[in-house]
Amino acid sequence: MTEGPADELQAPPEPGPTNQVARLQHDLRRAEARADRAERALERAQRSASFVVGNLLVNAAKSPRRLLTLPRDLWRIWRLRRSRRTAPTTTPSTRGRRDDVLDLDAPRLLIPRTSVAAAAQGSLAIAGALSHRTALAWAPYAAVSNALPHEGPALIEAVDADIVVIDTASALPGESWEHLGDPAAVDRLRAAAALVDAAHAQGRPVVLLRSTPPSRTVFLSELAERCDLVVDGPGSVRDNPWHPGIDPAAWQFGEVPHSASIFVPRESRAGTPLERELRAAIEADRSGRDECSPDPRLQRSVALREAISKASFGLADPMWTPDHLLGATSTSLGLLASGRRVLAGHDADLRTLLAGQDAARGAVVFTEGTSNVPDALEQAARPMSDGQRRAVLRALMVGASAPVQLTTLAELLDVESRPRAVWDVALIAGADPDVDQILLQSWRPRELVVRTPLSDRSMNLLHEEGIVVTPLPDDVLRDRTLLNMAVTTPYIARQVDLDDPDAILDLLIEQIAGLPTLPRQHDSVLWSTR
């Protein structure tokens, strides 16, 4: 309405007689029509399998990293061909005039050069529309490039991403894709679809991560159709559950304060009646406990961590997760990872996550109603024991940590990358190791270092489970520097008590979460090779 027209008048009037202008305008219109047709043809060509495959071959020729992944990329293109075939163009047919576009390279100014994350060989490169929280959780384990709505396709072209993700949490208030999924914000939806098209033109798979309540994603069904994979995270429906994971290392704030202050999330203001009932009951019974809530003025994930760091326990967010929705939000998991108990009304996924670790169960205090809120508050305010904290971290590392979850995602998409490799452990075996015990470890070693050759049965078993066996001579085994150079993993564990199925995992947790080393009967030790 107001935009631009006055400025357009600054274009100088065309010189020459009227008929010359008319002829030039006629020529221009014809040229525009030709350009329009050519652009549509180009868009169709760019979505074609031949173009995408050609693109992959060119990329492989340019990059050793892409050369290694080429066979899998080609296989994935074939496997995911349906979504590409069915997606119509996203370019609005209401094209503007093109006569004023002179510099086609100029839009590159939009791309933030510094935020384009470069992926090391073998690591996972992710680009897309990500919430700040998701990007932060993944950044230590993948090369993450977060696109803004206006720069999506340009960024995708500039970044050699393995996977493009559209995280619906990026549409929450204050996030960069705010309003995506609101039927009144058509431009956001188009921008997301353009992101999908750009990824497909590069031969990259696109994942729609629904990590918000269904009311925020109902209008994304057509977009979902165009994606190669739709997964549901906390808050979404239970269609295709996949937790984006948290970074356990990011939730370590040192000693939990004894102040009995309570973390109260602010995000589920508009909860269900059950949620409100519980919140009201807790508000009535919290008897003088200080409340720590995220400071809304700060960036959301920064504020969240700051608030949790000051609390001694916290409320789940949301308090009540109905069974048809997915729970175990990253706020709840962050609280647990930081060594704080969580008070929840109902959350089947939190319960399931901790079910495998007996000691972890009391870490979440479930009220299942309003009648026992006072007792539940008392229980939740008790400090977590060291054993309980370790049990919680075990469950989180295996079931909801970013590198593990990203590895699962890469497998789902046939992308050759193992983000969990950052936590791979080489185990130095004793004499005649019990392979069955090794395989029973909750965190299996990726590499087994042996002094003497193993039996064929053991070798076969380990090989089948993807564990590399590395024989090393004694002199190397005795010298930590040589040992660090000899193995391929970032961690080495030795003297591990294999009778304890969590032995390796516990050692790893001590490293990652900075927990004090437990005195152990065996002089078990795990160190970083980096």
Added chain:
Amino acid sequence: MTSALVYGDVNLNILDGSAIWVQSMCEALSRSGVEVRVLLKAPVDNDRLVAPLREMSGVTVVDPFDGARTGTPLTPAQAVDHLEQLDAAQRADLIVVRGLRFVTAAAASERLTGRLWTYLTDIAQDPLAMDDEQVDRLQAIARASRYMMCQTEELRCLLESTVPAACGRSVLWSPVVPEPEFGLPERSPVSVDGQQVRPLRLVYTGKFAPLWNTLEMTQIPAMLAAVGIDAELHMVGDKIHDVPDDPDWSNRMRSALEDSPGVIWHGGMPRQQAMELTSTADLGMSWRDPKMDASLELSTKVLEFGALGVPPLLNRTPMHVNLIGEDYPLFVGSAEDIVAACQSLIANPELHGAACRDMSAAVAPYTMAASVDRMRGLLERALPAAPPALAGRARLRVGVVSHDLKFFTRIQEHLEALPELEVRIDHWAALASHDEEASRAMVEWADVIICEWAGPNLVWYSRHKRDNQRLIVRLHRFELDAGWLNDVRIEAVDQVVCVSPFYAQLTAQRTGWPADRIIVIPNWVDIEQFDRPKLGDVQFTLGMIGISPHRKRPDLGLEILSRLRRRDRRYRLAVKSKLPWDYWWIWRKPEERAETERLFERLHADPTVRGAVSFDGFGGDVPAWLRRVGWVLSTSDDESFHLAPAEGMASGAVPALLPWPGSDTIYDTRWIHADPVAIAESIHETVASGRWAQTAAEARQQVEASFPLPAVCDEWARILVEDLSPDTAQGTLAQ
């Protein structure tokens, strides 16, 4: 008397939503004083719906089947023929039509084009599902329409963002809630001091189908009984769906209706009787499967509950949140939620009152009375009454001359709609090029010439106009720097219209033209087009409309954002604009390129603004875009008027301007700040003190008083026949 033709492309023998729409449309037109001819599509075999139409005052039912009870329904082409014949017999001022197939045919009719009021619901509701062909079809419909009537704000936004021609023509026409033909009963409280004193009454009316959760609903009374709440669920309806994938479902549903404890099944009922039963309930049931959450249409059932004073339990969908508000207490997602809601209601009866109030407020715009008001507004705008200045005069021939009518469109539409005027356009191919023959013909034909922009068009007409011809020019800004004004024969010009007192005074100084001919008519703001609900909490979102060339000073906008984000990271900046490289005459200037590179360098390097700016493209859908904006910045070095702040004010945003020359002759100094620091200070102080909403409301009142489209249009009608006072070029426009 205003005359309307109505055709809904709907069989009025069958009671459904579109038939009800025809009825309510005719009633709204009739109650607005319009003479209506409604064309039937199919022979009448029962007059359940046609009879009430015939009884409406001023409504004539046109039966192309001459009373025959059988026959083939009209095809779209036949219906267009009939409408053209009816129009030829008596010209209609408006032709209200519905249904994509038929409307497509009607839009192709040369006779009907321009007078169509089109109502479409049967279009793709996801922009990604719309292909080029569909968009082209809608574009043709929009061009042929005086109004495109949209059922919801979301549908309006979708159309405007997808179909450029729909911008400015799209208006809301919401569903109309049927009025009860009985008095609403008084309900005694269900609980006293937290103790239940009578059974809680829940009601469901409608079909029985899996997606409507009707089977699950029958378990609710038992679930409530389990927590000590005595409840009865009244279920009305007799259509039990057969489910192909689950052949036994209908049997289970029927058994549940007959045998579930607490469920009272009433079977089918006439509509008014069902409404009467509903009105006795405490809560309505509109809890559905989440698969139903993605519709852009509003459930008339929900509106009906609201009109009957019965707050419904319903899903939290975007449409429901927009309708009732984020904080409505009876959003539910599961049977357990329903139980919890009922427990809350027993414990806290005030909750019921609050929900009733929320619903009553929500449905107020959907009553027939509100629809009649809305219809009168649409009629007034489409068919304006003659201003007093033109009354009793012979029909005036008005020629408008311009190479760019973007700022004149609404005024042009208004003048064209006045029966006292005949308007023709001399469209110049470019600023300085025109078809001289056409211009000479215009001189011969017109009584009044309006030159939009004081360009070479003014030079030519001032030298070629007839002596007895009135010549009016509107001068904006850039013309003052052009050399051609010296060639204007000013004695031939009757009135020089400027858009602000500052530019009127500057024009007088620079040109030496007689000051008594220089007057001010402000730019118009189509306030009704901008009056739309905001999308969520927008007080942290700043907006800039148009950032090219650099004199618009996007860098200062960034500076304001940076200062705000140092205090609160929720602040963001949304930009609706083409970018500098999209304009060849800007991008060829090295200084413009350098400034643009500097701007983006900061955008990427400065952590206070990085990731906090979105460039939302360019387009006519500004009213839809402003729904996400809480503040509109105007940081230019100079402007003639700068409509953006005014449009922002009309949208419910707060303006924040830097003192470009003349800004204080257009806008209240309250909105004008010394520098970016002061703007940031003022914005943050307003937001932090919780005064944003109040300030936005005050800004809106001010823009309504200062630049309303009807007043501006009236002034333009007046100036055609009489000189306006040069006093208008003094003081400020802000009211």
